[in-house]
Amino acid sequence: MSRNEAKQAAFAWSLSEANSSRASSLRTTRPEAPPRAGAGGARGASAEEAEHGDRSQEWDAISGPPLPSDNELWDVRAAARYLKRSVSWVYHKAEDGTLPVKRLGGWGIRFVPVELRSWVERQRAGAR
DSSP states (O other), X not given: OOHHHHHHHHTTOOHHHHHHHHHHHHHOOOOOOOOOTTOSSSOOOOHHHHHHOOOHHHHHHHHOSOOOOTTSOBOHHHHHHXXXXXXXHHHHHHHTTOSOOXXXXXXXXXXXXXXXXXXXXXXXXXXX
């Protein structure tokens, strides 16, 4: 018994067992996935799209919970959802002074909804 085999035996496995289990796992095949509906070229409506037609319910699930009311301060996530931007974008714009922000005792930032909505309207007016 070589030195490596002695170490392997101490841990209750051997190289021959490892090789045999790897070889057997390579021989096993995974079942193939069924073909997707609508896959294969031109963009047509899948069976699900044809059945449901409207994706508004799916979009509601993706967009997350509704925005807080206007009489509450919004956190960064709510502001990002309203602006349709990422949370990191909102943090960056708040730090450089682009977005109107309220700092809370040095531990966080919040947004006044009315100020944020007016900022968006000014941006839209300036883009025209």
